[in-house]
Amino acid sequence: QRQLVDSGGGLVHPGWSLRLSCAASGFTLDDYAIGRYRHAPGKEREGLSGISSSADSTYYEDSIKGRFTVSRDNDKNTVYLQVNSLKPEDAAVYYCYSTNYGGQGTQVTDFT
Numbered sequence: 001q002r003q004l005v006d007s008g009g010g011l012v013h014p015g016w017s018l019r020l021s022c023a024a025s026g027f028t029l030d031d032y033a034i035g036r037y038r039h040a041p042g043k044e045r046e047g048l049s050g051i052s053s054s055a056d057s058t059y060y061e062d063s064i065k066g067r068f069t070v071s072r073d074n075d076k077n078t079v080y081l082q083v084n085s086l087k088p089e090d091a092a093v094y095y096c097y098s099t100n101y102g103g104q105g106t107q108v109t110d111f112t
Helices: none
Strands: 003-007 010-012 019-026 034-039 044-051 058-060 069-071 078-083 092-097 106-110
Touching: 003 092, 019 034, 019 044, 019 106, 034 069, 044 069, 044 078, 058 069, 078 092
Parallel strands: 010 106
Antiparallel strands: 003 019, 019 078, 034 044, 034 092, 044 058, 069 078, 092 106
C-alpha cells in the first residue's frame, strides 16, 4: 500500500525541540516534493513548509522561519521537519503531503 506515514510528535514543553518524520511506504519519495501543514483545534489549517524532490529548494511560512528546518534523506525515503524552540501556539496535528498522498498526521501537544 502506497502511503505517507507521519511520526515524531509528542508531549512537549515550551522551548523544547522535536523532529517530525514523514516516511514513504510502497513508493519512492525522491520523485516528489513534500509539503507540511498543521491544524490546531479551533484554528484554520496552516501551511508550514515545503521541500523540492532534490532538496535544492525549500519554503517556510513566516511564522516558523528560523525555528523549523525541513530536510530529506532520500536513501531513507523520509522527509524531516526539525522543530526548535517550541511555543504553545505550535501545538497542533502536523501533516505531510505530496502530489498524490497525504500522511495521517502526528500530534504535538503542549503539556504546560
